[in-house]
Amino acid sequence: xxxxxxxxxxxxxxxxxxxxxxxxxxxxxxxxxxxxxxxxxxxxxxxxxxxxxxxxxxxxxxxxxxxxxxxxxxxxxxxxxxxxxxxxxxxxxxxxxxxxxxxxxxxxxxxxxxxxxxxxxxxxxxxxxxxxxxxxxxxxxxxxxxxxxxxxxxxxxxxxxxxxxxxxxxxxxxxxxxxxxxxxxxxxxxxxxxxxxxxxxxxxxxxxxxxxxxxxxxxxxxxxxxxxxxxxxxxxxxxxxxxxxxxxxxxxxxxxxxxxxxxxxxxxxxxxxxxxxxxxxxxxxxxxxxxxxxxxxxxxxxxxxxxxxxxxxxxxxxxxxxxxxxxxxxxxxxxxxxxxxxxxxxxxxxxxxxxxxxxxxxxxxxxxxxxxxxxxxxxxxxxxxxxxxxxxxxxxxxxxxxxxxxxxxxxxxxxxx
Amino acid sequence: xxxxxxxxxxxxxxxxxxxxxxxxxxxxxxxxxxxxxxxxxxxxxxxxxxxxxxxxxxxxxxxxxxxxxxxxxxxxxxxxxxxxxxxxxxxxxxxxxxxxxxxxxxxxxxxxxxxxxxxxxxxxxxxxxxxxxxxxxxxxxxxxxxxxxxxxxxxxxxxxxxxx
Numbered sequence: 066x067x068x069x070x071x072x073x074x075x076x077x078x079x080x081x082x083x084x085x086x087x088x089x090x091x092x093x094x095x096x097x098x099x100x101x102x103x104x105x106x107x108x109x110x111x112x113x114x115x116x117x118x119x120x121x122x123x124x125x126x127x128x129x130x131x132x133x134x135x136x137x138x139x140x141x142x143x144x145x146x147x148x149x150x151x152x153x154x155x156x157x158x159x160x161x162x163x164x165x166x167x168x169x170x171x172x173x174x175x176x177x178x179x180x181x182x183x184x185x186x187x188x189x190x191x192x193x194x195x196x197x198x199x200x201x202x203x204x205x206x207x208x209x210x211x212x213x214x215x216x217x218x219x220x221x222x223x224x225x226x227x228x229x230x231x232x233x234x235x236x237x238x239x240x241x242x243x244x245x246x247x248x249x250x251x252x253x254x255x256x257x258x259x260x261x262x263x264x265x266x267x268x269x270x271x272x273x274x275x276x277x278x279x280x281x282x283x284x285x286x287x288x289x290x291x292x293x294x295x296x297x298x299x300x301x302x303x304x305x306x307x308x309x310x311x312x313x314x315x316x317x318x319x320x321x322x323x324x325x326x327x328x329x330x331x332x333x334x335x336x337x338x339x340x341x342x343x344x345x346x347x348x349x350x351x352x353x354x355x356x357x358x359x360x361x362x363x364x365x366x367x368x369x370x371x372x373x374x375x376x377x378x379x380x381x382x383x384x385x386x387x388x389x390x391x392x393x394x395x396x397x398x399x400x401x402x403x404x405x406x407x408x409x410x411x412x413x414x415x416x417x418x419x420x421x422x423x424x425x426x427x428x429x430x431x432x433x434x435x436x437x438x439x440x441x442x443x444x445x446x447x448x449x450x451x452x453x454x455x456x457x458x459x460x461x462x463x464x465x466x467x468x469x470x471x472x473x474x475x476x477x478x479x480x481x482x
Numbered sequence: 483x484x485x486x487x488x489x490x491x492x493x494x495x496x497x498x499x500x501x502x503x504x505x506x507x508x509x510x511x512x513x514x515x516x517x518x519x520x521x522x523x524x525x526x527x528x529x530x531x532x533x534x535x536x537x538x539x540x541x542x543x544x545x546x547x548x549x550x551x552x553x554x555x556x557x558x559x560x561x562x563x564x565x566x567x568x569x570x571x572x573x574x575x576x577x578x579x580x581x582x583x584x585x586x587x588x589x590x591x592x593x594x595x596x597x598x599x600x601x602x603x604x605x606x607x608x609x610x611x612x613x614x615x616x617x618x619x620x621x622x623x624x625x626x627x628x629x630x631x632x633x634x635x636x637x638x639x640x641x642x643x644x645x646x
Binding site: 090103107111114115116133138140141144185187188190201202203204206207209210214218220252256257286288342429431450451452453457 | 523577
């Protein structure tokens with residue numbers, strides 16, 4: 066028997082199988098299920114249509130309101146009511162009504178741990194791979210079924226290994242790593258596959274940075290993106306995770322990878338995804354001078370403390386360019402509070418930023434900075450699809466918080482100094 | 483095995499994402515029927531009104547990439563589309579389509595061979611015939627066929643729970 070990749074190990078631990086191979090269809094038991102506000106009415110409706118009378122394990126389900134928080138239209142409130150009613154009827158205890166973006170909370174509040182298997186009604190559920198969890202997005206019908214049955218079929222994915230070696234140059238971030246990878250392999254470069262990140266450069270990344278990378282892996286079509294869990298992962302998770310046996314969560318030296326992609330971190334540079342494809346990635350220096358109307362720093366991709374802090378370091382004591390709108394959205398209440406305590410919010414607002422409440426609003430095109438025909442935005446979130454942040458002619462560039470802050474000062478796309 | 487059927491094709495390109503299939507703006511509308519007129523609106527606002535029941539949507543690679551929104555396959559089904567034919571599919575869209583009983587067919591060459599308005603003949607599980615040429619279809623896993631033949635995951639769960 067040959068060795069196993071990290072995703073294979075996690076699936077084997079979950080199912081008790083002594084061996085699994087890519088392509089095999091297996092049934093897993095989830096450790097955590099995440100449902101968000103925008104789909105909860107549909108989950109509730111399908112759950113009852115299917116004829117379930119109870120949730121298999123209500124304590125493994127987490128309901129999070131984030132896409133519609135705070136409500137922008139009267140109709141949005143219907144989702145909160147439907148969620149509240151579902152939680153009450155079926156005994157869900159883990160309900161977050163205004164604590165932040167789902168993917169941030171699932172990690173921050175310790176619902177997922179190294180080795181967990183988690184499913185969520187959002188495509189960016191891949192984020193929890195940052196702590197070494199197998200997590201991926203599913204639709205609301207499937208969520209309804211798994212809430213009732215406690216099991217879900219998955220095809221064991223083959224694994225693409227990404228080796229990041231060495232240290233990133235100053236001003237180059239995890240966002241540049243994942244954008245570069247997506248640009249290299251394409252928006253379908255990892256469809257049905259697991260991405261496994263390793264190498265000294267990956268080990269050196271903070272958990273927040275790993276979350277940025279795992280979050281965007283789905284933009285290359287990946288089923289999941291995993292970092293080998295280490296002390297940093299345990300520190301970030303619930304302390305109870307300390308009892309986990311990390312030895313069972315190490316890829317074998319003779320694991321079989323479909324492909325290995327290597328990056329020398331010191332050769333990477335700031336890049337951006339250009340409108341309107343996530344894989345249309347170019348060096349920021351080639352885009353410098355492009356006029357922008359708005360800059361957005363936030364989202365489940367780049368709304369963490371290190372992101373806000375990096376932006377504040379550039380904006381401190383300066384003013385955003387005339388006529389430019391800078392919107393900043395921390396990923397959670399906890400991050401918002403920490404940013405306030407550390408003076409980061411003051412730096413940002415002094416520079417002219419509008420700091421919004423934690424939530425998905427602008428990234429998913431619902432509220433908090435929607436844009437008009439022909440406008441240009443440079444944003445730190447994960448998608449630049451046509452129409453994503455307002456009118457379908459809005460041009461969306463995706464880049465790091467560092468590039469975003471430099472651009473906000475210049476009023477045109479700018480390479481950070 | 484489903485019987486063969488014929489349909490007229492609408493040809494879209496590579497990477498047709500779920501925000502194109504149904505923009506987030508319309509996701510909070512109360513029903514899929516109310517969302518259906520906005521299908522594909524960022525790319526081709528007139529398309530939803532032109533699609534007739536039994537028509538076929540042809541995409542390139544990575545059809546349905548993007549968000550987990552299940553309204554995407556539901557809306558395609560609500561428009562009466564007989565099946566989607568593409569070079570490849572994004573995984574969440576694929577599962578969502580199966581769970582809603584929307585037939586997805588895969589062939590690497592056909593999407594480049596057809597022109598909008600052409601008629602093709604589909605024999606599910608076997609091939610698609612276009613201009614006298616047969617394009618073989620990729621096989622489907624047994625558990626996927628099982629959900630499809632039950633008419634989707636809701637029907638299959640109803641059966642499990644003794645309701646159908």
